[in-house]
Amino acid sequence: MTAEIFPKVKTIDLRKKHIGPSCKVFFSHDPIKIVRAKGQYMYDENGVRYLDCINNVAHVGHSHPMVVKAGAEQMELLNTNSRFLHDNLVQYAQRLQATLPEKLSVCYFVNSGSEANDLALRLAWEYTGHKDVITLDNAYHGHVSSLINISPYKFHQLANAEQSKSVHVALSPDLYRGNYRQDHPDPATAYADDVNNLIQKAHEKGHKVAAFIAESLQSCGGQVIPPAGYFQKVAQHVHRAGGLFIADEVQVGFGRVGTHFWAFQLQGEDFVPDIVTMGKPIGNGHPMSCVVTTREVAEAFKNSGMEYFNTFGGNPVSCAIGLAVLDVIEKEDLQGNALRVGGYLTRLLEQQKEKHPLVGDIRGRGLFVGAELVRDRVKLTPATAEAQDIIYKLKEQHILLSADGPHRNVLKFKPPMCFSEEDADMVVEKIDQILTGTLNAPLTFLPANITKSSHDILEGLSSVIVCIRSVTLKTWGEQNQQPLNRQDSCFVRRC
């Protein structure tokens, strides 16, 4: 297999011609062509090595030989649907179950986090007979239509967003920027009470709540870590209303948080969701995912009378790959590594917070870490442009990092789990250098009425950096008849 078929310019040209323009590349003014990857490193067509701090999908490391071998050997033998008995399917279900509280014992294998979350909703609708869903602000749960409806992260992007009447958006339990902060005496109760208020309001309108859904730690929403006890209190309210608790582990599961295998377990032993959804890291890049629930919910779903069949879900190749991922996590103690290296990375970033006023908050569990940048530590003015500046400059240093959250000002670390202390040293050292440099060179913001032609001029400049207050996204879209890439939101020139 040739790693490169076309020169980069031709690849870009064909992509423009044949790939949906809504599908954005990283660093769109100068995208990266990656031809191979190993562990936590990716290589471009010229052999330049990039340190990968963002790919939580390549969970046990890019192209891990044990995973590749398991997939290749099973492909050679058999890849068929789950209407036939196969040991990989049941063995994998058994292995996954062993990582979970006992009552979460029934699995449905599907192909993506989106399929998993959609099925979770179907299970909840069927079990409860209710319709409404409570979701967190800034949440992202997937790209199929039912999930766009419960993903404020997505539907807020729409010019003509119309929120479904059966979807209720609860406060994000963000202790740094949210309504109830670290200085609040009991933020867990306060945020859970907000969910309860939504339930009451729904009841007043004659609606009934089928489910509360949340990522165990909010990822796209800004690396938010809910206060311990919050999920228990929410579950009480939701259960009282006859609804279910869905924990979305698509981004954060499989040992990433270090102390536990699942991020919902951070809330305490006394918390067990009714449904858990898994995705991204589950197959180290292979398209697969899973929904796990209780026997009661599964039986209710069956009793609807509708069979569930998923053509690819639970095929022997996907299961072989899933098993190999579990083996590698265990064999290489990657959960332990996440705890150790994640802790080390967090400490390094805390030092940056002490050194640079721009670094407002460091929060993380294991190798899921966020660094929120602010221009003012009291007003918490989001340092969106500066976050984008760092991302772009790190790219020039061959380090891949991203910024996310509603203000795109949270540096988001979620690297392959084989990330090392040396890697952490390298990325934080570069951030330190950039932050020092940035502070010496003041930013000049372009006016709000930036035009298409100035965009064109700027696009050519490698020193272009990106700035935005999230609300200006729409302005740009309206003026230029095209939406902005999240990475590229709007442009700022350094003077």
Added chain:
Amino acid sequence: MTAEIFPKVKTIDLRKKHIGPSCKVFFSHDPIKIVRAKGQYMYDENGVRYLDCINNVAHVGHSHPMVVKAGAEQMELLNTNSRFLHDNLVQYAQRLQATLPEKLSVCYFVNSGSEANDLALRLAWEYTGHKDVITLDNAYHGHVSSLINISPYKFHQLANAEQSKSVHVALSPDLYRGNYRQDHPDPATAYADDVNNLIQKAHEKGHKVAAFIAESLQSCGGQVIPPAGYFQKVAQHVHRAGGLFIADEVQVGFGRVGTHFWAFQLQGEDFVPDIVTMGKPIGNGHPMSCVVTTREVAEAFKNSGMEYFNTFGGNPVSCAIGLAVLDVIEKEDLQGNALRVGGYLTRLLEQQKEKHPLVGDIRGRGLFVGAELVRDRVKLTPATAEAQDIIYKLKEQHILLSADGPHRNVLKFKPPMCFSEEDADMVVEKIDQILTGTLNAPLTFLPANITKSSHDILEGLSSVIVCIRSVTLKTWGEQNQQPLNRQDSCFVRRC
């Protein structure tokens, strides 16, 4: 890799414990454990070989070495998301485009037929600004919630089915059993007029139609082949209403129909859908799929302001596999084989129709063939029990075939494309023997109020065969507090 880990009884036990009970196996009273497969043959744990007449997913043959090699080599090199440039993605898009009419030039790569059809709806909703969807009776378009809504094949299974007010069900253009049959002077116009009537009724209610969606040939719906010209006329009506035409090629694409690469092309050169969705055969079992549309639709979707990102969709491994599938189809002239062997199979089945009154209709294109069984050629009484009897007896002869359609009385041939004339001889010869035997041994139907205990007695008998008039499905479900497997609908004893 060990092909068998557990004894079969343990596999069944673990499956009952850990796999969602809505996920049914084939032949549930005595399911098959398959451990390897090659070409059109599958092998159980004892090395018994089964001829596969049903797996349209293993399109170029089970475990095809060229596909396995392409997947394994790319897995070793790189598997990452499409935010990075990669040549496999653009080369694959270019190759797919070359099989389609020129205006279908923009691809979105996703992970399953369900993800593809859901995205097709999102494209149509966004492009038209309308909401309503027209679907065909008995249609199946996928398992995510938005598609259950437009799949009568699924929502008719629900005890408490509630049809969405924005979904309209058009007559299935079935020339054998439908409202307008082969003796109708112009069934294409008559069926298209039905769609137009639905559009008018929707308009009267103030609704607007976003899309008409149909499989190019209805598969689960009963191997229905719409009359040529029908799609053109429907497209005229739908376009006039501002809607789009979505051709679902998930089951029938990639050369299966023999004369053309895509089944919608059977309608004539003058027909081009606005959106085409692909799935099952696209990756020979690897979870992948694709939506292709026009530049206009793609730009409208982009202008909504919402980015589209699919974690696994279009990854280099999926694209390498997709490219290998296209290569094998071409290199081994599988489209030509489908035309030749499909024609041969159809002729053999036509002879069965002449010989056995039970065989009411033979219809097919290439290796997509249906044989509809009826007890009465005038009344067209569905021979559901007999169809199930054949399926079960073929299984005992180590031949895998299925029955589908709203009455589960259509024998459905959709084998891997390497199916041979010898394979066709073998399956038809066995069917001939079974039909002859069946006719000599009259069936005694169990009464409608079959009880759970009689079910238990019968379940132990290997001679048990399955019977149902589709309407009795619900009766069983109500009496036994459990839904029936489609394969196992209800039981009949041969005397």
